[in-house]
Amino acid sequence: xxxxxxxxxxxxxxxCTAFFWFGCTDSNSEFPVNPPNQAxxxxxxxxxxxxxxxxxKLTPKDLPKVSFLDIDQIxxxxxxxxxxxxxxxxxxxASDYCRTTLQGVRYNFYDSALPTSSRNTAKRMxxxxxxxxxxxxxxxxxxxxxxKCILDLKYSSWEGLPDYGIPIWYSCExxxxxxxxxxxxxxxxxxxxxxxxxxxEEYMDVFKEAINKAVRCDSLE
Numbered sequence: 001x002x003x004x005x006x007x008x009x010x011x012x013x014x015x016c017t018a019f020f021w022f023g024c025t026d027s028n029s030e031f032p033v034n035p036p037n038q039a040x041x042x043x044x045x046x047x048x049x050x051x052x053x054x055x056x057k058l059t060p061k062d063l064p065k066v067s068f069l070d071i072d073q074i075x076x077x078x079x080x081x082x083x084x085x086x087x088x089x090x091x092x093x094a095s096d097y098c099r100t101t102l103q104g105v106r107y108n109f110y111d112s113a114l115p116t117s118s119r120n121t122a123k124r125m126x127x128x129x130x131x132x133x134x135x136x137x138x139x140x141x142x143x144x145x146x147x148k149c150i151l152d153l154k155y156s157s158w159e160g161l162p163d164y165g166i167p168i169w170y171s172c173e174x175x176x177x178x179x180x181x182x183x184x185x186x187x188x189x190x191x192x193x194x195x196x197x198x199x200x201e202e203y204m205d206v207f208k209e210a211i212n213k214a215v216r217c218d219s220l221e
Contacts, residue, residue: 066214094179098172104191112167118202123155149217
């Protein structure tokens with residue numbers, strides 16, 4: 001009888017242990033198994049270097065239509081994203097290669113001031129576009145109320161750059177001093193595209209905010 005009781009209690013203990021182990025694993029699934037910096041050792045194969053899926057990211061098409069703000073045009077006009085076309089086989093400095101491959105890793109990007117500076121850049125792009133609009137002959141046809149509404153869309157403050165310390169790519173200049181330039185390869189192209197995606201995500205946060213406010217101006221005569 002005692003043997004049967006011990007067997008039952010033993011099975012119950014194992015079941016409870018498995019249950020709690022699974023619960024702990026699931027609750028911590030958001031944290032990487034490997035330390036983030038290990039991604040830097042092989043950036044060409046790191047999933048962190050893979051651009052976000054175009055089906056899940058916010059695009060200008062997802063935003064309300066505003067007659068006087070074209071987000072795609074603003075990005076292209078400011079050459080806000082690096083063009084990767086025709087780069088393969090060309091040469092860049094060893095320090096630039098180093099810096100780009102490190103900045104293309106999501107963990108490194110967000111462990112620096114780049115997200116904040118990206119949003120500030122997007123605010124300046126919006127301000128420049130609104131200034132050009134208000135100085136154009138088109139603005140003369142707008143009512144005073146609409147002109148004021150557009151003027152109020154301008155950003156008057158910038159986000160302060162956080163103190164993240166020295167970014168991981170700070171040593172790229174020193175470590176590659178005197179080295180010959182290197183050829184651009186697939187790893188560099190992937191890193192540049194990944195960095196573009198990270199910049200784009202930050203820009204779109206600002207553009208979404210600006211467009212949503214601009215809808216009211218577009219309804220005015």
